[in-house]
Amino acid sequence: GAGVSQSPSNKVTEKGKDVELRCDPISGHTALYWYRQSLGQGLEFLIYFQGNSAPDKSGLPSDRFSAERTGGSVSTLTIQRTQQEDSAVYLCASSLRWGGETQYFGPGTRLLVL
């Protein structure tokens, strides 16, 4: 069956521009996560969506980062006024109900800010 998909797979942008990253979770999965992974580093939690509840934004590094999830399915992570330190792989994952279960990851979006 279809897994988690993300787009674009790669994004190169100039410092100061805004970017939007998209995640399509597995159909029926109510939990959705965004993570960031810098080169050689572990996964850094960014934001969590669960059903229709208010998202947990505790991992967002600054107010330049925001995310939304429409209709309990597709999610968009937006980074405004990108900085070079935002360069990383942005991974989306979904799970059936919550993070204590298996997470299924998308292939990620590689973001490079010049």
Place this chain on the structure above:
Amino acid sequence: RKEVEQDPGPFNVPEGATVAFNCTYSNSASQSFFWYRQDCRKEPKLLMSVYSSGNEDGRFTAQLNRASQYISLLIRDSKLSDSATYLCVVNKGGSYIPTFGRGTSLIVHP
């Protein structure tokens, strides 16, 4: 102390060797434990969950030691294809946010 700690390695072993990784966690209320595998420039994928009584899946065995707050992964008869980074994941009780370790790199050579 970090919430989840792993030896980054790399562990460099020959084919057929047995290798073990440990992962320590700081929160005694942790309830869910997993090992994920991440290949170079790929997304993490679940390798196995870790159950209290320990569990085995083919050449892979996972164990949980609550008293000492660590989980382990044992790989027997290593294959070249086992070369990857192994991520330890821990969920605190009542929390929906998993904590990932930074991973242990395994290189299996001929």
